[in-house]
Amino acid sequence: MSDLPITQSPITQSPITPPPPKRRWRITRRGFLIGSGIGVAGLALGITVGTPYARLKIAEMLASGQGQPGSFPVDPFAWFEVLPDSRVRLFLTKVEMGQGVHTALAQIAAEDLGVALSDLEIVQASTSQGPADGNGTSGSSSVATVYQPLRQAAATLHQMLRAEAARVLGVPADALSVAERAFVVTAAPEQRVEFGALVAEQKNWEVPEEGAPLKPDSEFTLIGQPLARVDIPAKVTGEAVYGYDIKLPGMLYGAVARPPTLAARLTAAQPGAAATMPGVHQVVIENDFAGVVATSRAEAHAAVDALELTWDEGKLWQQAELEEIITVGNGNGITIQRAGDAPALLEANPALIQAEYRSPFAVQASLEPQAALVDVQLDRVRIWVSTQMQARVRSLVAETLGVDEAIVEVTPTYLGGGFGRKTGFEVAVEAARLSKAAGVPVHVGWTRTEEMRYGYFRPPTHHQLAAVLDANGQISAIEHRQASGDVAFGFFPTWLATVMGADFGSYRGAQIHYAIPNRHTIAWRHELPVRTGWWRGLGLLANTFAVESFIDELAHAAGIDPLQFRLNHLPDDTAGQRMRAVLQAAAEKAGWGTPLPEGRARGIACCTDVGTVVAEVAEVSLDAATNRIRVHQVTAAMDCGLTINPDGARAQIEGNIMWGVGSTLIEEMRIKDGQVDINNFDTYPLLTMRDAPHVETILLEAGDGRPRGVGEPPIGPVAAAIGNALFALTGKRLRQLPMTPERVAAA
Amino acid sequence: MQLTINGETREVADNSSALLLWVLRDELGLTGTKFGCGAGICGACTVHVDGVATRSCLLPVSAVAGKTIRTIEGLATAGADGVRTLHPVQQAFIDVQTPQCGWCMSGQIMTAAAFLESVPAPSQTEIVNAMDNNYCRCGCYVRILAAVTKAAAEGLNAKTPSGQVAKKMQVAA
Numbered sequence: 001m002s003d004l005p006i007t008q009s010p011i012t013q014s015p016i017t018p019p020p021p022k023r024r025w026r027i028t029r030r031g032f033l034i035g036s037g038i039g040v041a042g043l044a045l046g047i048t049v050g051t052p053y054a055r056l057k058i059a060e061m062l063a064s065g066q067g068q069p070g071s072f073p074v075d076p077f078a079w080f081e082v083l084p085d086s087r088v089r090l091f092l093t094k095v096e097m098g099q100g101v102h103t104a105l106a107q108i109a110a111e112d113l114g115v116a117l118s119d120l121e122i123v124q125a126s127t128s129q130g131p132a133d134g135n136g137t138s139g140s141s142s143v144a145t146v147y148q149p150l151r152q153a154a155a156t157l158h159q160m161l162r163a164e165a166a167r168v169l170g171v172p173a174d175a176l177s178v179a180e181r182a183f184v185v186t187a188a189p190e191q192r193v194e195f196g197a198l199v200a201e202q203k204n205w206e207v208p209e210e211g212a213p214l215k216p217d218s219e220f221t222l223i224g225q226p227l228a229r230v231d232i233p234a235k236v237t238g239e240a241v242y243g244y245d246i247k248l249p250g251m252l253y254g255a256v257a258r259p260p261t262l263a264a265r266l267t268a269a270q271p272g273a274a275a276t277m278p279g280v281h282q283v284v285i286e287n288d289f290a291g292v293v294a295t296s297r298a299e300a301h302a303a304v305d306a307l308e309l310t311w312d313e314g315k316l317w318q319q320a321e322l323e324e325i326i327t328v329g330n331g332n333g334i335t336i337q338r339a340g341d342a343p344a345l346l347e348a349n350p351a352l353i354q355a356e357y358r359s360p361f362a363v364q365a366s367l368e369p370q371a372a373l374v375d376v377q378l379d380r381v382r383i384w385v386s387t388q389m390q391a392r393v394r395s396l397v398a399e400t401l402g403v404d405e406a407i408v409e410v411t412p413t414y415l416g417g418g419f420g421r422k423t424g425f426e427v428a429v430e431a432a433r434l435s436k437a438a439g440v441p442v443h444v445g446w447t448r449t450e451e452m453r454y455g456y457f458r459p460p461t462h463h464q465l466a467a468v469l470d471a472n473g474q475i476s477a478i479e480h481r482q483a484s485g486d487v488a489f490g491f492f493p494t495w496l497a498t499v500m501g502a503d504f505g506s507y508r509g510a511q512i513h514y515a516i517p518n519r520h521t522i523a524w525r526h527e528l529p530v531r532t533g534w535w536r537g538l539g540l541l542a543n544t545f546a547v548e549s550f551i552d553e554l555a556h557a558a559g560i561d562p563l564q565f566r567l568n569h570l571p572d573d574t575a576g577q578r579m580r581a582v583l584q585a586a587a588e589k590a591g592w593g594t595p596l597p598e599g600r601a602r603g604i605a606c607c608t609d610v611g612t613v614v615a616e617v618a619e620v621s622l623d624a625a626t627n628r629i630r631v632h633q634v635t636a637a638m639d640c641g642l643t644i645n646p647d648g649a650r651a652q653i654e655g656n657i658m659w660g661v662g663s664t665l666i667e668e669m670r671i672k673d674g675q676v677d678i679n680n681f682d683t684y685p686l687l688t689m690r691d692a693p694h695v696e697t698i699l700l701e702a703g704d705g706r707p708r709g710v711g712e713p714p715i716g717p718v719a720a721a722i723g724n725a726l727f728a729l730t731g732k733r734l735r736q737l738p739m740t741p742e743r744v745a746a747a
Numbered sequence: 748m749q750l751t752i753n754g755e756t757r758e759v760a761d762n763s764s765a766l767l768l769w770v771l772r773d774e775l776g777l778t779g780t781k782f783g784c785g786a787g788i789c790g791a792c793t794v795h796v797d798g799v800a801t802r803s804c805l806l807p808v809s810a811v812a813g814k815t816i817r818t819i820e821g822l823a824t825a826g827a828d829g830v831r832t833l834h835p836v837q838q839a840f841i842d843v844q845t846p847q848c849g850w851c852m853s854g855q856i857m858t859a860a861a862f863l864e865s866v867p868a869p870s871q872t873e874i875v876n877a878m879d880n881n882y883c884r885c886g887c888y889v890r891i892l893a894a895v896t897k898a899a900a901e902g903l904n905a906k907t908p909s910g911q912v913a914k915k916m917q918v919a920a
Contacts, residue, residue: 097848098846232844232846236846238780238819239779239820247776297769368781414849417885647844651890689879692892
């Protein structure tokens with residue numbers, strides 16, 4: 001029997017509590033932050049993302065004779081609070097969208113603090129309690145960037161509490177050990193002092209001058225353990241609260257008019273019949289914006305449909321025009337990798353092997369659409385939102401309303417999926433405009449059609465690959481020419497995009513990681529009349545599909561087993577050794593080279609991304625009657641360095657593989673007559689359980705004690721592994737995603 | 748109009764066109780039932796109507812008057828001491844560590860619970876067919892299958908050993 005106490009979720013209570021007192025932080029000489037101003041005793045210790053940066057700023061201040069360390073205003077990005085009732089709270093700015101980051105960070109923190117995971121309360125910080133975390137939660141970066149500073153803060157807090165406990169108990173600090181949330185004298189455990197008692201009195205805590213020692217990796221009891229996720233119990237009872245779920249007394253619901261085409265501009269708007277429709281409280285028409293606030297969502301949407309709107313439709317774009325834009329050689333390419341002189345060796349070489357690949361627009365399709373509740377008051381704006389980027393929400397809402405950021409408080413909720421889409425901010429801005437006009441809290445939750453059409457998309461890509469083989473079957477020169485719609489540049493100022501030239505989001509995974517003496521990668525970026533941007537792994541899936549399919553083509557041209565061919569081209573360095581290990585592990589587990597039942601074949605592919613290496617073997621069959629590809633199993637081996645939670649890492653591999661299979665077999669968004677030609681899951685279906693492969697996972701460790709990202713790298717090899725398996729099975733090479741029955745039949 | 752939800756009688760506005768999903772979520776505050784597509788495709792809004800797994804996003808509330816509705820909030824059973832026991836399917840989803848983002852999970856669990864009531868000892872193929880109409884964008888299919896298989900193997904009346912229960916995320920006031 002599992003006993004869960006029946007409690008109200010704290011998140012639903014928070015709207016009716018008074019504003020929290022503003023905490024002030026002072027930075028210490030060692031770059032930590034000590035909090036004060038919470039109105040009670042207790043101890044708060046925080047860390048900035050860039051402790052070295054903070055130290056640098058201190059050094060600069062001291063050098064210039066301005067200010068003192070204690071007065072330097074810095075907000076922490078994660079912090080501990082020890083309260084007089086002995087509770088230990090860990091405040092996190094990183095948001096939980098299913099990737100298990102709260103659990104992983106709690107494991108890291110509890111390890112050096114010396115407490116059990118269950119003794120740590122995880123709190124999602126609102127921006128009024130600390131910083132907004134300008135990095136947001138994205139790019140598979142949270143654990144890798146937070147790991148070291150969080151451990152240092154936890155170890156320092158432990159040391160501070162230990163020193164105080166030693167003073168109180170009158171024993172040397174090393175005579176103490178932690179028992180639950182108390183220090184006890186190891187030799188006489190009846191002598192104890194609770195954490196709460198140590199912080200019960202207001203005092204000026206000082207961070208020790210010497211760095212607190214970190215626990216050696218060999219003594220880890222939490223890091224590296226497959227511990228249960230802290231967020232899961234609330235997710236099986238319906239109690240977990242997401243942006244779509246937030247309630248406030250007196251709240252109403254908003255809906256917003258959407259343009260009929262990609263290029264449409266609102267030229268005239270009148271309330272028309274909407275103003276007098278049932279449930280309508282407010283019709284809001286401002287410049288390019290028209291929306292309605294009503295008692296229910298249905299009434300708000302019905303009234304939006306009744307608004308008298310005139311649109312200038314603009315150019316009616318067609319899919320073929322966009323594909324023509326996304327073409328290698330169109331405009332100026334930027335060289336992003338150069339070793340040797342591949343172009344000279346490839347030009348007019350009679351032995352040249354070349355191929356072209358394409359990938360389409362795709363949608364993130366989080367099952368929870370965009371949602372925010374915003375309460376705009378005269379001196380305070382409160383926002384609850386499913387967001388990966390609370391800093392961006394805060395600044396854009398402040399800008400839209402013309403208020404100071406300091407009065408805008410953003411509280412991230414649980415996210416019903418993020419996948420890059422929830423770095424957007426539109427829904428909070430819409431709810432803010434409507435709340436300001438209506439004078440009450442307004443919730444805006446997008447419909448599926450809005451989610452499908454009015455966000456930003458994974459951009460289409462085009463790839464030209466060319467290579468020559470030497471007499472031994474080794475690649476002597478290779479070139480990858482890649483064109484893509486923007487990913488990161490869609491969110492950057494124009495000048496920065498111009499300076500950078502090539503979009504790192506678009507070319508993620510495009511470079512050739514094999515030891516080939518002549519390697520050349522060129523990227524063409526294109527702004528499209530369709531918004532494109534973040535999508536799980538950014539360009540990784542498309543680029544790895546092109547490169548790793550082509551490597552497979554070269555292996556077959558050389559007459560060498562595709563696994564062996566890859567191994568033959570790995571560099572003789574740490575990166576190459578790690579790649580060799582995952583390739584061999586995945587191949588061995590998948591039974592590479594052993595016979596399969598009639599009608600099945602295997603394909604292999606690999607990638608390196610955010611310091612993590614992944615290899616995957618797909619096992620497929622083809623239904624001869626329908627030309628449908630069936631992926632039976634994917635075996636993945638990943639080395640993400642130090643793994644904080646192996647079960648969480650495996651879950652990320654599994655999820656990425658499902659994403660990859662969906663993108664390989666099904667997912668495609670197209671433009672037609674100036675509009676996005678999908679509106680729900682009937683026109684953009686997702687993978688379901690029947691088509692989900694069995695997944696085997698192998699976790700390897702680089703052995704250097706450093707964690708890397710896991711949220712995206714495993715998506716990279718999926719499409720290529722499937723395509724390579726299909727070639728092994730049928731001799732058909734599919735060079736365009738998705739690999740639909742029509743394309744299989746035509747190949 | 749009166750509805751019977753999770754064993755309680757609830758009064759709701761007499762609006763024949765209102766959809767059950769939004770009455771549950773926005774009028775009654777039962778936000779455990781999720782919106783995913785509004786077209787009956789993804790299954791996030793699945794509830795039980797007279798024990799049958801039903802998509803609430805297309806269902807006019809007038810159609811369920813007098814019927815027994817169960818949502819994810821009513822799946823666990825509460826004892827007199829205020830302590831509740833999770834439904835075996837909920838417990839299996841914890842034991843297997845199934846959810847990622849969790850948005851589809853109420854629908855997955857309600858679908859599985861109704862299915863196992865009607866097919867107590869299903870084959871793997873029967874489970875896949877029963878769960879095939881519930882989307883999970885995070886791609887938890889391997890673990891959804893494992894969890895439903897586990898719940899089926901242990902039986903709906905089995906008292907499973909206590910799962911690992913950790914604290915919920917909090918948003919500080």
